[in-house]
Amino acid sequence: MVFILFGLAAIVTILAAIELSNNADVLSGRTSLGGLFVGTVLLGGATSLPEVTTSISSVLIANPDIAVGNMLGSNMFNIFIIACFDVYYRKIRFFHSSIRGHLYTAGLGLILSTMTLIAMVSKLNIMLFGIGLDSFLIAIVYGIGMYVISIVSEGLPDNQMTDLDFDQKEVNNSKSRKTTSIRQAVLNFFLAAVVIMIAGTLLSIFGDKIAEVTGLGSTFVGSFLLAATTSLPEAVAVFIALRLRNINIAIGSILGSNIFNMLILMGTDIVYRKGPILSNVAPTHEITAITVTILSILVMISILRKHVPSSISYVIPSLLIIIGYFVATYLIFNGGI
Numbered sequence: 339m340v341f342i343l344f345g346l347a348a349i350v351t352i353l354a355a356i357e358l359s360n361n362a363d364v365l366s367g368r369t370s371l372g373g374l375f376v377g378t379v380l381l382g383g384a385t386s387l388p389e390v391t392t393s394i395s396s397v398l399i400a401n402p403d404i405a406v407g408n409m410l411g412s413n414m415f416n417i418f419i420i421a422c423f424d425v426y427y428r429k430i431r432f433f434h435s436s437i438r439g440h441l442y443t444a445g446l447g448l449i450l451s452t453m454t455l456i457a458m459v460s461k462l463n464i465m466l467f468g469i470g471l472d473s474f475l476i477a478i479v480y481g482i483g484m485y486v487i488s489i490v491s492e493g494l495p496d497n498q499m500t501d502l503d504f505d506q507k508e509v510n511n512s513k514s515r516k517t518t519s520i521r522q523a524v525l526n527f528f529l530a531a532v533v534i535m536i537a538g539t540l541l542s543i544f545g546d547k548i549a550e551v552t553g554l555g556s557t558f559v560g561s562f563l564l565a566a567t568t569s570l571p572e573a574v575a576v577f578i579a580l581r582l583r584n585i586n587i588a589i590g591s592i593l594g595s596n597i598f599n600m601l602i603l604m605g606t607d608i609v610y611r612k613g614p615i616l617s618n619v620a621p622t623h624e625i626t627a628i629t630v631t632i633l634s635i636l637v638m639i640s641i642l643r644k645h646v647p648s649s650i651s652y653v654i655p656s657l658l659i660i661i662g663y664f665v666a667t668y669l670i671f672n673g674g675i
Contacts, residue, residue, distance in 0.1 A: 340551060344544035348567050351388060351537040355571035357530035358384050359578035362587055364523040379484075381587060382594020384531045385571035386412075389599050391539040392568050397609045399543070405606045406619045408568060410626040411670075413451065413596045414663060415569040417633040420592045421659035423576055424640065428649045432585045433640040439490050440586070441641050443593040446483035448634040450476055450600035454616065455627035461617040470614025473607040480601045534571060541567055569595075593637070596630075622670055629666035633659050 362381040389412050396405040424433060457472030464471040572595050579588035607615045636655040646652040 340544050340547045344541065344548060344567075347537045347540040347544060348570060351534055351541070351567075352570050352574050354530040354533040354537065355385060355574035356578055357526055358534070358571065359575045359582075359587075359591075361523040361527040361530070362575070362591075363579065363582045363584055365520065365527070379488075379594060380527070381575055381591040382596075383598050384527070384534065385575050385591060386595045386598040386602070387531055387535045388537065388541060388568035388571060389595075390602055390605065391535050392541055393602050393606045394609055395539050395543065397606050397615070402606070402610055402615050403619050403623070405610075406603075406615060406623050407626065409599045409602050409606075410451075410454070410623060410630060411566070412569045412572075413447070413599050413630045414626055414633065414666060415566050416572050416592045416596050417630070417637060417659055418663040419569065419573045419576055420589065420637070421633075421656035421663075423580065423588070424656040425653050425660070427580070428653045431646070431649070431652055432580070432588070434644055434646075434652075436585050436589050436641060438641070439487070440589050440593055441638060442483075442487050442490050443590065443597060444634060444638045444641060446480070446487065447593060447596045447600070448631060448638065449479060449483070450597060451627060451630040451634055453479065454600065454603065455624060455631060457614075457616040458619070458621075458624050458627060463614055463617045465614065469604060469607040470616060472614060472616050473604045476600055477604040480597060483597065596634075625666055625669050629662055633662055636662075 358381060362384075365380065389409055392408050393405040396402070396408065453472070453476050457470070457476075462471055466474050572592055575591040576588045579585075579591065603616070610618075612618055636659050640655045643652070643655075
């Protein structure tokens, strides 16, 4: 029964994510916000709501390993998602068609994941205003980084796909969505976000039960099973955005979700009352943090490389990301059970 309930919650999450993506595309196309801002801030934050509710509710049920594992594992899975789509659409080379503003988002994600790794290794155990000093610093860097991204995003061109192999019916569906009013799009976006929050809470509860029933352990369940499930909105968001030919929403939703997930640390640290949360989790999470850091560097390389002779050489960074994801999952499984 717990597996059935877990699956139902995941399905609801997916359906809500489709609604989020469709309405984000409307806001990107019919307002001056642009794909970078809508993808990074609005869609990235909204698709991270399952991680918010999952991580905080996991702390409330006294399981910080699921909370931290879910957040870091989601970031790892998110980068895996974008790499898989990049390989599939290798002839399109959508990283080359994206605007350079995503490089700042990817760089901020790299800095935040590095800070998280240092915090887990050093175990400072220093509290400030009731939360860990490390989480407090991460939140400050997040705020500064988002301010810089908001400045950078102003005036940037918002490139769209022009040559994806979609049939005319799909193109017409993309255009028809633009007839939705801005007010209706905002309302639909908000309602879908609320549904994702509720479904995310249920995912954490059922995920904790699965960890007990299967004996897999909280670290592996949090870093792999729950992380992959709560990242379903990001996967769906990217898929829908690409079908709508909106590259910058697709990439922005992944990178924006990753940096927003790092902010979740501060929220979980506020709820966690036994000291800094990053100092009180299993060492296995360091594997995930190292992997996220390395994969973030590979994403930045993909965005920077603009002149690559062949499709095969173009996808090398994404292929390395996919391999790295599976290697890390294997290591986490062996070290976290």
